[in-house]
Amino acid sequence: NVYEFFKKSDTSGTRICLNVEEMEKVPPFxxxxxxxxxxxxxxxxxxxxxxxxxxxxxxxxxxxxxxxxxxxxxxxxxxxxxxxxxxxxxxxxxxxxxxxxxxxxxxxxxxxxxxxxxxxxxxxxxxxxxxxxxxxxxxxxxxxxxxxxxxxxxxxxxxxxxxxxxxGKPDKTLPIIYSLRNSYPDPFSKNTIISYSIAKSGNVSLKIYDISGRLIKTLVNKEQDQGMYKIRWEGTNKYNRKVSSGVYFYRLKSGNFLSTKKMVCVR
CATH class of the missing domain: 2.60.120.260 (Galactose-binding domain-like)
Known part of the structure; x- marks a missing residue:
């Protein structure tokens, strides 16, 4: 689900739109x-x-x-x-x-x-x-x-x-293990989708870093149930400003699981 919040300024008439995309569980084919x-x-x-x-x-x-x-x-x-x-x-x-x-x-x-x-x-x-x-x-x-x-x-x-x-085993639910998948598309120019799976319910953090190790944006930092998830990164920093072209890293942490992958932004 995508929610849009609008604010209209009394002085300039500027319309500001903030898009917030909720996490979705990903059903397999x-x-x-x-x-x-x-x-x-x-x-x-x-x-x-x-x-x-x-x-x-x-x-x-x-x-x-x-x-x-x-x-x-x-x-x-x-x-x-x-x-x-x-x-x-x-x-x-x-x-x-x-x-x-x-x-x-x-x-x-x-x-x-x-x-x-x-x-x-x-x-x-x-x-x-x-x-x-x-x-x-x-x-x-x-x-x-x-x-x-x-x-x-x-x-x-x-x-x-x-x-x-x-x-194979239709009487059991889909088994889930911890994993962080390659973002798609990669390289990307506007946005990219990051998919991952969580084996046990608990706190999950997914963060974006630049090549120097500086934190660019936190995409996820909350409790999540076991399952497969995806989230779209719009290529913006924590101030919602577009990042420049370059190499970025996304890191998933949940429990004792920690995984980092690389992606490339091309403007």
Whole structure:
């Protein structure tokens, strides 16, 4: 919701408008937990599953060659983001390669006992037909390695809209972990959207800093419930004046979680 407050000066007739945008919880387009005895409807290839513990990320699909998941019915616009949660317990670090069709590839190291969230924008070229294949494979692909995946989330990056479609563990609510996502668009000229998720209810602060470490603006400083959120930064400082072009950092803090990311303003 956006609220507008107007004040009309008695002397100059100047109209001052202050826009205040409330935080919104972001519903995912797809929110799938893996690691169940039965494969999800989106699972194309897996060897099996393993449950290491009670936390959602401790239940994983695995495959010695590659995990493959297929998603359809995805509208190309607005821009879609994807997040994958990877986890294993095997007393060694594992390197995994994530691919979306043949247009997006990312390698990531996953340490034993530590969940890793991998995030990225889905290239528009992948969504021309409304379908994508997500592949996770070990690097190198040998019999001593495993591909693993706990969950995949797909959501609209710019608006956060899209009907939730749950699979895998439909009797449970969407699991949420602490995360701070890349702002969109980046670079930006007018405004940018920052999305994040909170695992436990508590005080949340989200602040903007310039490259020298000077506080530019506090976007959030209040109690929030567990969930996924987004907020728009209009590229202004605490006096609501436009900031100059340059590199800026946004920092999220909640409980023991602290994460900082970079963005660029181009006027």
């Amino acid at each position: 797809y929110a799938i937990n893996f690691g169940s005895p039965d494969p999800t409807p989106f699972t194309i290839e897996r060897d099996g599953y393993v449950a290491y513990g009670e936390n959602f990320f401790e239940s994983v699909d695995f495959d010695s060659t590659k995990l493959i998941y297929h998603f359809d019915g995805i509208e190309p616009a607005p821009q879609k983001n994807i997040e994958l949660v990877l986890y294993h317990e095997s007393n060694k670090d594992r390197e995994l390669r994530i691919k979306i069709d043949n247009h997006w590839t990312r390698n990531v190291w996953v340490s034993s006992g530590e969940p890793v969230v991998v995030e990225g924008m889905i290239p528009a070229s992948c969504l021309e037909d409304g379908e994508i294949n997500v592949t996770i494979e070990p690097v190198p692909p040998t019999n001593n390695e495993l591909a693993v995946c706990s969950a995949i989330w797909i959501y609209d990056l710019s608006t956060g809209q899209g009907g939730s479609q749950f699979a």
